[in-house]
Amino acid sequence: MSTPAIAKAPKIAFGDRFRLWWNTLSRPAQWGFGAPFVLLLALLPIIRPPGLTTTGTDFGAVMAQFGMYALIAIGLNVVVGQAGLLDLGYVGFYAIGAYTVGLLTSPDSPWNKTGPNGFLSDKWAWLAVAPIAVAVTALSGLLLGTPTLRLRGDYLAIVTLGFGEIVRLLADNLDSITGGGQGLSQIAYPRVGVSAKQPLGVFSAGNAGDPTGSWFTRHLNSGVWWFWLSLVLIVFVLMFVGNLERSRVGRAWVAIREDEDAAEIMGVPTFKFKLWAFVIGASIGGLSGALYAGQVQFVVPTNFNVINSVLFLCAVVLGGQGNKLGVILGAFIIVYLPNAFLGRTEIFGWQIDGNAIAQYKYLFFGLALMLLMIFRPQGLIPVRQKLLTYGRQIYQAMRRGREAQPEAVEVAK
Amino acid sequence: MTGPVLQGTMYLADPAVISFDIGKLARSFFQSTIDGLEWGSIYALVAVGYTLVYGVLRLINFAHSEIFMLGMFAQYAALMLMGFSPSGNAYNEGVLLTIFFLGVATVAAMLVSGGAAVGLERVAYRPLRKRNAPSLVFLITAIGADFVIQEFVHFVLPKLTGGKLGGLNAQQPIILVQQESVFKIGDGTVTNKTLIILIAAVLLAFATDYFVNRTKFGRGMRAVSQDPTTATLMGVSRERIIMLTFLIGGFLAGAAALLYTIKVPGGIIYSGGFLLGIKAFSAAVLGGIGNLRGALLGGLVLGVAENWGQYIFGTQWKDIVAFVLLVLVLMIRPTGILGESLGKARA
Numbered sequence: 062m063s064t065p066a067i068a069k070a071p072k073i074a075f076g077d078r079f080r081l082w083w084n085t086l087s088r089p090a091q092w093g094f095g096a097p098f099v100l101l102l103a104l105l106p107i108i109r110p111p112g113l114t115t116t117g118t119d120f121g122a123v124m125a126q127f128g129m130y131a132l133i134a135i136g137l138n139v140v141v142g143q144a145g146l147l148d149l150g151y152v153g154f155y156a157i158g159a160y161t162v163g164l165l166t167s168p169d170s171p172w173n174k175t176g177p178n179g180f181l182s183d184k185w186a187w188l189a190v191a192p193i194a195v196a197v198t199a200l201s202g203l204l205l206g207t208p209t210l211r212l213r214g215d216y217l218a219i220v221t222l223g224f225g226e227i228v229r230l231l232a233d234n235l236d237s238i239t240g241g242g243q244g245l246s247q248i249a250y251p252r253v254g255v256s257a258k259q260p261l262g263v264f265s266a267g268n269a270g271d272p273t274g275s276w277f278t279r280h281l282n283s284g285v286w287w288f289w290l291s292l293v294l295i296v297f298v299l300m301f302v303g304n305l306e307r308s309r310v311g312r313a314w315v316a317i318r319e320d321e322d323a324a325e326i327m328g329v330p331t332f333k334f335k336l337w338a339f340v341i342g343a344s345i346g347g348l349s350g351a352l353y354a355g356q357v358q359f360v361v362p363t364n365f366n367v368i369n370s371v372l373f374l375c376a377v378v379l380g381g382q383g384n385k386l387g388v389i390l391g392a393f394i395i396v397y398l399p400n401a402f403l404g405r406t407e408i409f410g411w412q413i414d415g416n417a418i419a420q421y422k423y424l425f426f427g428l429a430l431m432l433l434m435i436f437r438p439q440g441l442i443p444v445r446q447k448l449l450t451y452g453r454q455i456y457q458a459m460r461r462g463r464e465a466q467p468e469a470v471e472v473a474k
Numbered sequence: 475m476t477g478p479v480l481q482g483t484m485y486l487a488d489p490a491v492i493s494f495d496i497g498k499l500a501r502s503f504f505q506s507t508i509d510g511l512e513w514g515s516i517y518a519l520v521a522v523g524y525t526l527v528y529g530v531l532r533l534i535n536f537a538h539s540e541i542f543m544l545g546m547f548a549q550y551a552a553l554m555l556m557g558f559s560p561s562g563n564a565y566n567e568g569v570l571l572t573i574f575f576l577g578v579a580t581v582a583a584m585l586v587s588g589g590a591a592v593g594l595e596r597v598a599y600r601p602l603r604k605r606n607a608p609s610l611v612f613l614i615t616a617i618g619a620d621f622v623i624q625e626f627v628h629f630v631l632p633k634l635t636g637g638k639l640g641g642l643n644a645q646q647p648i649i650l651v652q653q654e655s656v657f658k659i660g661d662g663t664v665t666n667k668t669l670i671i672l673i674a675a676v677l678l679a680f681a682t683d684y685f686v687n688r689t690k691f692g693r694g695m696r697a698v699s700q701d702p703t704t705a706t707l708m709g710v711s712r713e714r715i716i717m718l719t720f721l722i723g724g725f726l727a728g729a730a731a732l733l734y735t736i737k738v739p740g741g742i743i744y745s746g747g748f749l750l751g752i753k754a755f756s757a758a759v760l761g762g763i764g765n766l767r768g769a770l771l772g773g774l775v776l777g778v779a780e781n782w783g784q785y786i787f788g789t790q791w792k793d794i795v796a797f798v799l800l801v802l803v804l805m806i807r808p809t810g811i812l813g814e815s816l817g818k819a820r821a
Contacts, residue, residue, distance in 0.1 A: 147610055149617075208805040214609060215534045219755060220804050223797040226752070230797075234790045367748075371617055378614055424625035430618030435601045438611050
């Protein structure tokens with residue numbers, strides 16, 4: 062069986078070649094290549110390579126936002142990319158995560174548990190509340206999913222859209238709890254790394270780096286710290302989601318996505334696994350919302366408009382539904398491009414109005430969605446699901462086949 | 475009217491969260507119903523666009539709300555071309571001229587909306603149909619198109635018109651009809667606006683129903699929605715029927731846009747179609763998506779329910795009532811009140 066696959070080798074595109082190479086690596090070797098890459102990514106906002114760094118806004122803050130969007134994209138990817146359920150109300154989960162943190166730690170909220178009367182310490186309040194936020198969002202995913210996941214495709218999309226709006230309207234209208242349009246301010250954040258220079262800790266918005274410091278500390282502002290925190294969370298979430306993907310759950314999701322009826326007939330309990338996808342996706346969204354609330358220290362309903370759901374969806378579709386690395390790339394594009402244009406007056410020698418271009422982002426992302434759906438509906442880095450179902454064994458079998466047949470390698474060259 | 479059973483407050487911990495007062499609805503029952511019917515007529519006309527396209531293509535035309543929004547701008551532009559200035563009135567020059575202005579504005583709104591709907595189909599959906607794309611791809615394209623149209627009016631249109639149209643803020647209203655009370659029913663006042671909106675909506679609804687159920691083109695639409703392949707074999711041009719469907723949906727959205735601006739003169743803004751579109755889609759689902767009469771009924775039911783809810787729970791809960799109703803209907807009876815299917819409407 063392996064010979065025809067190798068005979069086709071010259072036609073394999075660059076991305077597939079990389080994929081093939083990556084999949085033949087042993088797990089420790091993958092970590093060996095992956096860890097320095099993550100480290101390099103973490104150092105990006107410290108090094109701020111010219112050409113990549115942003116001029117109009119702080120690059121550290123942009124990377125922090127990228128971290129949050131990447132988490133969202135990974136979570137939404139579980140729902141949309143892997144299980145094939147179009148969720149247009151994902152921003153609702155993001156909002157629930159953010160508001161849970163806000164309600165429990167903001168002095169404006171009646172349920173504030175910080176300060177002299179609460180049981181949360183100022184220092185660890187955020188860290189203690191973040192898991193609660195994840196749990197609350199998971200529960201809300203369960204509550205929304207149980208009745209609605211019996212619906213299919215388009216209907217589900219609209220119900221989730223309605224849910225996203227309901228969450229925002231509730232936040233807007235329950236004035237006595239959520240502060241309505243005023244929002245909740247002074248939300249807790251991890252107060253660690255307190256020093257004479259940083260009396261409120263390194264995560265506080267007041268940490269603007271040390272302009273007189275070394276190359277390392279000069280750009281080490283709060284944005285960078287939040288980016289690092291989200292990077293750690295992303296690695297954990299990726300491991301979790303990746304393991305799920307390779308397990309029975311992941312195979313069930315693929316089956317549901319490809320053909321729900323066939324999956325049902327083959328004995329996959331589709332409803333159960335759809336609910337799993339929904340709840341896991343929701344909790345990852347909630348985690349990202351908690352990060353957002355902590356970083357901005359302020360939540361307000363207008364930040365959770367439905368338009369954000371579409372932006373999240375754009376990240377997933379742009380990057381490639383179902384591919385974890387793809388959707389992270391998509392999140393990067395969504396966050397980075399508008400910020401890169403901010404405050405820029407020329408690009409490649411052309412005079413441009415960068416601020417206007419950044420402002421038009423929804424126009425361009427809308428166009429990008431339309432063009433992408435016509436010319437490359439699978440996204441920039443598409444997923445290769447057929448081989449994935451066989452897992453690593455097939456790659457290793459192929460590699461063994463190649464070593465056993467050196468003449469086949471000659472054909473490949 | 476207010477007893478302990480009719481009034482109440484829901485408490486979550488300390489602060490009062492939601493209070494309801496059924497007595498208030500009872501006291502203004504007719505007024506809320508009249509308001510509801512006005513809104514419902516507008517929803518119904520927009521909902522027809524969603525339902526027809528869904529019936530023929532099995533596609534949620536998410537961008538239909540922006541077709542409606544373009545209609546609002548079109549009638550405004552037409553009025554400006556006729557020499558009215560923003561914040562002006564169009565009703566001071568006699569009844570006949572007012573009707574003429576109304577007519578021109580209606581035609582402008584319907585033509586632009588209809589044209590935009592057909593153009594959207596050509597540019598966005600036809601390439602996908604040629605590629606046999608899955609339905610998720612269609613929906614994502616529709617969402618993309620929605621934002622493109624919205625942002626076009628937000629940013630590009632003001633540049634094209636020298637800041638006269640579009641932009642971040644709502645247009646200064648040109649008031650087409652001066653509100654006058656005509657007669658009273660119970661506690662409710664029927665105004666001339668009410669009559670215009672309701673009569674126009676009923677006429678358009680009957681015309682559409684006649685078109686779909688009695689004419690050759692309508693038979694073609696129903697045939698395609700029942701079975702596209704067989705319809706094609708029987709000599710129905712599928713592409714032409716799809717174009718026609720978008721055109722009718724666009725026409726009705728344009729008419730609805732005009733009625734909406736009569737009701738809410740200050741509502742002409744780039745983002746003004748979005749929420750209304752979602753509600754109109756809810757109305758279509760409520761009545762049974764793909765079912766023409768269902769969409770009309772669903773629109774009215776949604777409009778009335780929303781306004782009753784507004785009187786019971788307070789104005790700020792109006793939108794939530796609509797969305798909760800949508801979620802409830804989809805959970806309990808996903809096929810809607812009259813059941814889905816354009817093809818089976820009248821075989």
